[in-house]
Amino acid sequence: MPDHLAGPTMRQKIFSLNLDVETVSLYLLCCAIADAGAAVTVEALADKWNGDQVSLKRELKRLEQKNIICKKQAEAGTPAQYQMVDDDQWS
Template sequence: MDHTHDKSEPTMNQAIFRIGLSVETISVYILCCGFKDGGIAISDKNLLGVWNGTKEALFESIKGLEKRNILLKIISGGEDKNIYKLTDNKSWKL
């Protein structure tokens, strides 16, 4: 049995608020954490389903998270069909 991660511990890392990201980008990060904690795939489709900003702003924020190595694309499925995973904050590019 793996005891390395307490399932009740939330994914979100408070450091996200201290690295100079835009409010929209932080919002996307929080949505991704909620999906991960809920066992839901972090995908373009799922993010678009709950995002209330523009599609362009969502994808710009995703790119920002990828650039900082906070979010990693694990499946590239073409337009609006990508799947991502959150990385450990030790690998973030601050």
């Protein structure tokens, strides 16, 4: 998984996958949060997401299904975090 300290997280490949605009937008938002050094959580995303919670969760699920992001196990009392997956592992 890319390290945000090694350079930008965003991969150009996202634009060639024929994904919905909302899915790509959420991916870009995840990248921006990760590149800022913050944890990519539902709460962090919801603060910046223009849609409702239903659309946010739907697009997160789509990104997970394509193995573009993955959810890390959360410790007790902490929100789940998402990590970006290397683009050579996307499906």
